[in-house]
Amino acid sequence: MRCTRATTRASPRCRSRCAASARSYARGERVSAAARGIPERALSRDSLVPGRTVRSVPSNDEHGASRIALSRNDTWSVKLVAGGDDVTEDQREDIGAWVQSLVSSTALTPKAQEVLRALEVNPRLASYGSVRAVAEKAGVSIGTVSRTAQSLGYLGWPALQQELRARYLSSLSATGLAAQRQSGQEQPMLASITRDQVNLASVLHSIGMEQITRTARRLAASRRIIVLARGSYAGVGMIFAHGCSLNGYDARLIMDEAQVPNTLATLTSEDLVVVISFWRLYESAYRAIQACDARGIPIVLLTETVTREIEEQCSECIKVPTEGIGFSPSLTSATAVVHGLIAELVAVDPSRATTAIEQAELEWDRFDLFRRF
Secondary structure (H helix, E strand, O other): OOOOOOOOEEEHHHHHHHHHHHHHHHHOOOOOOOOOOOOHHHHHHOOOOOOEEEEEOOOOOOOEEEEOOOEEEOEEEEEEEEEOOOOOOOHHHHHHHHHHHHHHOOOOOOHHHHHHHHHHHHHHHHOOOOHHHHHHOOOOHHHHHHHHHHHHHOOOOHHHHHHHHOOOOOOOOHHHHHHHHHOOOOHHHHHHHHHHHHHHHHHHHHHHHHHHHHHHHHHHHHOOEOOOOOOOHHHHHHHHHHHHHHHHEEEEOOOOOOOHHHOOOOOOOOEEEEEHHHHHOOOHHHHHHHHHHOOOOEEEEEEEEOOOOHHOOOEEEEEEOOOOOOOOOHHHHHHHHHHHHHHHHHOOOHHHHHHHHHHHHHHHOOOOOOOOO
């Protein structure tokens, strides 16, 4: 991007604005070092390239970028640089720690490192912006962004962006989350349904079907299935436990926090625990994962984002987008995933499911459970 005065002498007004920014820079305020084509060392106050003066220019472009003005022989130009989103230091540290966890055991190219640096500095943009916007921030091609995501074990950029967005949203306060999601929504109902469509499409692109099949086989091989879910997530847990039970499997939902340790005490490695928790992980869910891991009890975690440490403690970690409109998450995609798991579970042993449903229907008639029209 270039200023309209990029090839002519700057007007006094333009010089005045840039000079004010230069004074801020002279006081030691940081100018982003991610300008494309300008080495980071060139932006250091102590190692500026002779003949080229670097001055920061305030800007609020559509991607939240900052700008710098480059001067050579009194000719000015303006260049887009990877500035930073307006996030708190705690949020930036949280995102930064997550980004660093992604590369703890992965060797990345310099360009891939630039992509991750852009995510760390611009979490809001990277969470909601296009892949092109992220590529521009990092100063790389769109293909590099996609390859970076794949090198980190994701199916592609959409899967990485989904987890980044979940991480970013989990760093917000409850009121901040509601404000973020409600911003600019003139038709909340339509926006909510559209968001669900996006979430469902994301499920198809980010969750490998082989993982769902593998999880269903784990469920089928288990002696007992214990589902841990609280709050609104208990609705998803109830659907899942009911579906498993109806199709011939011993499954039970635990919602009472006090019952969690009592129930876990009765389990062995032949059982399986399913933890359902989105946005932020409940503390009881975290402790249950630790307890199961210590005792060799398999764990399936349905969540939106989680640390690598917790993910490694689980047998399967299925990441489901639950972004909604307002504070409350949308559980449409989560419900779709558990329905899919139940369908896969039935496919593992169709005769078992058929027999169980036949027996259940006999009891429905005995209890006159349903009204016939």
